[in-house]
Amino acid sequence: xxxxxxTKWVTxxxxxxxxxxxxxxxxxxxxxxxxxxxxxxxxxxxxxMTACSLLSYVAxxxxxxxxxxxxxxxxxxxxxxxLSLVFCASVVSGNVSLRYLPVSFTQAVGATxxxxxxxxxxxxxMKKEAWLVYLTLVPVVTGVVIASxxxxxxxxxxxxxxxxxxxxxxxxxxLQGILLSSEGxxxxxxxxxxxxxxxxxxxxxxxxxxxxxxVVGITIALARKDVNIVWYLLFNSVVAYLVNLTNFLVTKHTxxxxxxxxxxxKGAVAVVISIMIFKNPVSVTGMxxxxxxxxxxxxxxxxxxxxx
Numbered sequence: 001x002x003x004x005x006x007t008k009w010v011t012x013x014x015x016x017x018x019x020x021x022x023x024x025x026x027x028x029x030x031x032x033x034x035x036x037x038x039x040x041x042x043x044x045x046x047x048x049m050t051a052c053s054l055l056s057y058v059a060x061x062x063x064x065x066x067x068x069x070x071x072x073x074x075x076x077x078x079x080x081x082x083l084s085l086v087f088c089a090s091v092v093s094g095n096v097s098l099r100y101l102p103v104s105f106t107q108a109v110g111a112t113x114x115x116x117x118x119x120x121x122x123x124x125x126m127k128k129e130a131w132l133v134y135l136t137l138v139p140v141v142t143g144v145v146i147a148s149x150x151x152x153x154x155x156x157x158x159x160x161x162x163x164x165x166x167x168x169x170x171x172x173x174x175l176q177g178i179l180l181s182s183e184g185x186x187x188x189x190x191x192x193x194x195x196x197x198x199x200x201x202x203x204x205x206x207x208x209x210x211x212x213x214x215v216v217g218i219t220i221a222l223a224r225k226d227v228n229i230v231w232y233l234l235f236n237s238v239v240a241y242l243v244n245l246t247n248f249l250v251t252k253h254t255x256x257x258x259x260x261x262x263x264x265x266k267g268a269v270a271v272v273i274s275i276m277i278f279k280n281p282v283s284v285t286g287m288x289x290x291x292x293x294x295x296x297x298x299x300x301x302x303x304x305x306x307x308x
Contacts (some may be wrong), residue, residue, distance in 0.1 A: 011253050015262060016181045018246035023240050024271045026103055027277060028236045029158060033099045035278070037227065038222070041095035043215045045235070046204040049201035052244065053199035059245065061195055069191040072184060079179040080192070084199035088169035093161045094206075100158025101151075103274035104282060106168075107267045108147040108290040109162045114300045115140050116170035124174055130307040136299040143293030150285025206275065264297055 032038045059065040071077050097106055121127045148154060163276045180186055187195070208215055222229045251259050270299060271290065 003243050007253075008069075008291050011250075014246060014250050014253055017242070018250045019177050019266055019269065021242040021246050022266055023273060025239045026234065026270055027274060028232070028239065029095055030098045030103050030274065030278065032094060032232055032236065035059040036232070038232075039099060040212045040215045040219075041099065042046055042204055042208040042212055043219070044169060044233070045091045045095055046201060046208055047202040047237045048240035049088075049089070049197045049204060052193055053119075053239070055241040055245075056194040056197060058191060065245075066188060066221070069187050071195060076185050077195075079185070080187075080195050081199050083175055085181065085198040085203060086168055086175060086204050087196055088170045090165050090172060092207075093165035093168060094288045097158045097162035097165060100155035101162060102153050102278065102280035102282075103270040104288045104290070105147065105153065105281065105286070106162050107271050107274075108286075109144055109159070110146050110166050110169075111264075111267055111290075111293045111297050112140050113166055114297060116167045117173060120167075120171050120174040125178065130303065133300065133307055135304045136230065136296055136303045139292050139296030140300060141296075141297060143291070144288045145289070146181055146292060147286045147289030150287075150289055152281040152286070153217075156300070158209065161299055176263060180184075183187055189251075193244050247294050261301065264301070268294060 001063070019021075028096075029044065032044065033041055038044070059066050071080065074178065094106070097109075101282075118129060118137060120136065176192075219229065219233075247259070254262075274280070
């Protein structure tokens with residue numbers, strides 16, 4: 001009985017940490033890129049990936065959080081590089097969108113991930129779902145269309161970036177299933193991050209130097225005026241790693257389905273907290289659109305479960 005109680009509190013603690021890190025990194029990114037005026041999303045993403053590289057190594061090699069899985073061939077490494085490229089596109093696009101859109105709206109757009117996953121799965125693997133699964137995607141997409149029309153702070157470029165980030169996130173999950181499907185190549189999420197993050201840094205470094213002119217010099221100059229920027233970037237990068245760590249641990253202690261349900265609720269919590277903090281204007285139409293999308297995602301999850 002005592003063991004069951006301890007397990008329950010461990011699970012509650014992990015879920016709370018997962019919520020805090022997921023919502024925390026989202027709000028910190030928004031604060032830095034929009035409110036604080038640090039307009040360098042690629043450099044910010046590179047900071048995240050650098051922290052993920054270092055902390056993944058410490059967690060796996062030093063603390064042995066999970067057993068170390070090795071890359072067994074050049075082909076497997078090239079597949080990981082491909083996934084890392086898509087991963088970079090997703091994170092950078094998401095961070096760019098936060099410069100132009102409120103968190104509440106990006107969460108509504110991000111909720112359409114199942115739609116893109118279903119499309120990519122069909123196009124790339126010819127995997128067909130039950131008709132009921134496809135039917136549940138109608139309110140998912142309709143909700144975002146309604147939310148877009150009712151969003152007071154709508155920005156077309158930000159919307160395109162947010163849509164691109166959502167599509168890239170779905171593409172990565174489908175590609176991961178295709179590229180690392182054999183038993184010899186499967187990696188758990190922590191080991192995959194260990195190998196993807198350094199590749200992401202190598203991709204993002206030239207990108208930030210070319211596209212975000214003199215970002216290092218500007219950041220140093222900012223730090224001389226306000227040393228808090230250094231702590232913001234460091235803390236933000238550590239929290240970005242904790243998102244991945246807590247995601248893995250919550251899945252391990254619960255199930256993928258529970259994680260999906262918790263994820264739906266997390267989006268709603270993030271919307272409420274962001275509106276309270278940033279006080280961005282919202283409309284009834286926009287909120288109804290978001291609620292319709294969330295309802296569609298819940299129905300999609302149920303339809304997928306029944307189709308199995």
